[in-house]
Amino acid sequence: MPNPRAAAAPQPDVPTASTDLSAVDALLRVQIELDEAGGLTGFATSLAETLTRLTGADGCRITADQGDGRGAHRLAATGRPGSARSLYQRVPVSRPWSAELLLSAADEPGNRTLALLAAQRLGMALEHLRLRDTDVRHRTWLTFLSEASELLAQSLDLSLTLALIPRLVVPRLGTWCTLHRVSGKRLEPAAAAHADEERSDWLEAAAAELTHLLQAPAVNATIRAGQHVPLPSPLAGLAVPLFARGQWLGVLGIGRDPDATRDPDETTIAEELARRCALALDNAAIHAERQAVAHTLQQALLPTRLPVIPGLGLGAEYVPAGRGAEVGGDLYDIMPMPDGRWLVVMGDVSGKGVPAAAATGLVREVLRLLVREGRPLESVLATLNTTLSERSERYCTLALAAFDVPDRDGAVPVTLYLAGHDRPLLLHADGAVEQTGDWGTALGLISPVTCQPTLLMLRPGETLVFFTDGVTERRSGTEFFGARRLAQRLTYLAGHPADVIATRLRTAALEFSGEPARDDMAIMAIRNDAV
Numbered sequence: 069m070p071n072p073r074a075a076a077a078p079q080p081d082v083p084t085a086s087t088d089l090s091a092v093d094a095l096l097r098v099q100i101e102l103d104e105a106g107g108l109t110g111f112a113t114s115l116a117e118t119l120t121r122l123t124g125a126d127g128c129r130i131t132a133d134q135g136d137g138r139g140a141h142r143l144a145a146t147g148r149p150g151s152a153r154s155l156y157q158r159v160p161v162s163r164p165w166s167a168e169l170l171l172s173a174a175d176e177p178g179n180r181t182l183a184l185l186a187a188q189r190l191g192m193a194l195e196h197l198r199l200r201d202t203d204v205r206h207r208t209w210l211t212f213l214s215e216a217s218e219l220l221a222q223s224l225d226l227s228l229t230l231a232l233i234p235r236l237v238v239p240r241l242g243t244w245c246t247l248h249r250v251s252g253k254r255l256e257p258a259a260a261a262h263a264d265e266e267r268s269d270w271l272e273a274a275a276a277e278l279t280h281l282l283q284a285p286a287v288n289a290t291i292r293a294g295q296h297v298p299l300p301s302p303l304a305g306l307a308v309p310l311f312a313r314g315q316w317l318g319v320l321g322i323g324r325d326p327d328a329t330r331d332p333d334e335t336t337i338a339e340e341l342a343r344r345c346a347l348a349l350d351n352a353a354i355h356a357e358r359q360a361v362a363h364t365l366q367q368a369l370l371p372t373r374l375p376v377i378p379g380l381g382l383g384a385e386y387v388p389a390g391r392g393a394e395v396g397g398d399l400y401d402i403m404p405m406p407d408g409r410w411l412v413v414m415g416d417v418s419g420k421g422v423p424a425a426a427a428t429g430l431v432r433e434v435l436r437l438l439v440r441e442g443r444p445l446e447s448v449l450a451t452l453n454t455t456l457s458e459r460s461e462r463y464c465t466l467a468l469a470a471f472d473v474p475d476r477d478g479a480v481p482v483t484l485y486l487a488g489h490d491r492p493l494l495l496h497a498d499g500a501v502e503q504t505g506d507w508g509t510a511l512g513l514i515s516p517v518t519c520q521p522t523l524l525m526l527r528p529g530e531t532l533v534f535f536t537d538g539v540t541e542r543r544s545g546t547e548f549f550g551a552r553r554l555a556q557r558l559t560y561l562a563g564h565p566a567d568v569i570a571t572r573l574r575t576a577a578l579e580f581s582g583e584p585a586r587d588d589m590a591i592m593a594i595r596n597d598a599v
Contacts, residue, residue: 091122091178095185100193108193112144119186120146125173126153132194134201135164137330148172157183160191164332165198167191209337212240216341220348224355233320233345234261241338242305242322246275248282249318249349255282258318274303278321282307291319296339299323306335308342312350320345362388369428371401377410379474381595383570387578389420389538389585396588397424397462398536399432405470406442412469414489414534414592418462427462430455431511445470449487449508449517456512463512465489467505467534471526471594478598480526487511487519490537493555495569497529499562501555504532531569531595533558538587542577549580566595 098114116128127147133140149172157180159167169187173179216236223229230247237245244262248255257275262268278299281287290297291309299305305323309316320342324334331337366388374382388396397417405411413435417427434455438448445468456464465488472481484492488510491503508519526532535554542549557576561569570593577589 091182092185094118094122095182095189098189108197109143111193112190113146115186115190116144116146119171119182123171123173123179123182125171127172129170130167130190132167133165135332143167155179155183157187159187159194161194161198165194167194205331205333209333213337213340213344217344220344224352226352226356229348229352230259233349234259236341236345237261237320237322239263241334241341242324244271244274244323246271246278246321247318248279248321250316255279255319274323278303278307282319292316296335306338308338310342310346310349312346315350317346317349365425366396369399369425369432375402379596379598380471380480381566381597383565383567383593385570385574385591387538387574387585387589389588396420397428398538398588398590399428400534400590400592401432403436403439405439408473410471411439412471412534412592412594413466414536414590415464415466416489416536417464424462427456427460427464430460431464431466445483445485445521446519449485449511449519453511453515453517457515460512463510465510467492469532469534474598478528478596480596482524482526482532484522484524485519487517490535490540490551492535493533493558494524495531495533495558495562497527497562499559501558503551526594526596528596528598529563531566531593533569533573534592536588536590538585538589539573539577539591541587542580542589543583543586544581549577566593569593569595
């Protein structure tokens with residue numbers, strides 16, 4: 069039994085014997101050429117004129133819509149199209165493009181066949197143009213997304229990322245952009261940008277209006293479901309949710325000129341950009357949290373302030389490695405001893421991160437406990453060595469210097485122990501610099517530890533400078549800052565207070581290279597300020 073629907077389906081017109089083959093040949097000879105502007109107006113006009121002449125039509129009009137928001141526009145027109153006798157022919161072209169041919173001619177098989185042939189030729193040309201335009205647009209959007217991703221990846225600073233995101237949107241995707249962040253159960257404006265910088269007042273009002281709109285239950289539910297929301301006039305734009313790792317972070321508001329040409333891929337690109345921005349925001353927030361934790365932990369491992377010791381000037385500087393999101397293993401401290409002396413400590417635990425920080429905290433607390441109990445420094449070092457060997461896989465270099473009360477001439481006796489640590493520099497009052505102290509074995513490597521004390525006299529005007537290897541191993545290319553360069557810088561600081569000496573040495577080490585510090589740097593200066 070035949071299918072009635074199939075029988076009723078319209079059949080396309082095909083050339084018939086009644087069709088003049090010379091007319092077909094004339095339509096096929098119309099060359100497909102692009103105009104100077106890259107369009108098909110000339111070809112469409114030639115095709116319409118040829119079709120009008122061959123069919124004896126009153127006129128012909130060809131319209132096209134490229135899906136850019138401008139609607140259908142006239143591509144070609146001849147004669148007086150639209151009279152009482154009209155043939156409509158849809159031009160075959162893929163969405164979102166569409167086109168239509170109107171021929172004011174008698175509805176005859178031959179005319180229908182020629183109109184169909186003209187529409188097919190035009191459709192092939194428009195499809196070629198559409199594919200070329202789509203390829204160019206896709207390449208442009210891919211370049212835009214690639215550049216945006218590169219810019220977002222260059223910063224882990226939360227405030228900088230917040231300020232950057234609206235600038236990526238404007239003016240490529242919109243004339244203005246607002247960024248709202250989730251704060252508790254509310255959305256709060258965090259950043260905004262407008263193509264016209266003089267419209268900051270309008271932008272602020274638009275951000276407030278958008279904040280109110282986003283709190284509406286229906287809009288809020290749609291955003292939370294991960295779907296974009298069209299913005300009503302006068303905002304006239306799009307609100308795109310920001311989601312990263314399954315968490316709702318905020319909303320990206322993009323305002324567009326209603327009269328501007330629309331790209332059919334704008335919404336898709338806005339959603340993809342929002343996804344990348346959300347991931348960058350989440351990474352920056354995680355990094356900021358890590359920085360805060362690292363800063364808190366690092367501060368817990370260092371003295372909150374240096375004590376005031378009559379006759380001695382103190383200065384200390386600490387520079388963490390990298391971007392400050394990782395805890396280092398350097399430590400310095402100064403503490404009173406039960407016998408009236410003051411103990412200066414400078415140490416460096418191997419490695420970085422939480423394991424190194426744990427070992428640093430262990431060394432600091434055990435050291436303070438043993439010193440408070442009045443243990444001899446040789447016993448303190450031996451116990452620390454045993455503790456590190458048993459409770460940590462890290463080793464530690466340590467410098468201990470016990471400062472006694474001044475003698476009659478104002479000189480301060482100093483007993484120095486160097487457990488694998490770099491020898492400190494002694495700055496004399498006349499600017500001469502020398503290394504001092506005898507090396508011993510680092511803690512946590514072998515047992516028993518060997519560390520012989522060195523007795524020196526810190527005379528009035530002299531400064532004893534301790535440092536970690538992050539200072540001397542500061543690198544510029546293949547060259548190290550080195551102990552020799554450090555001593556040269558120290559020569560010109562004779563007569564300066566201890567805090568100035570520590571600060572100047574820190575500045576010299578940092579300025580030696582433009583790269584971030586690869587290792588933590590700690591500097592401590594103790595000056596005999598007695599007159």
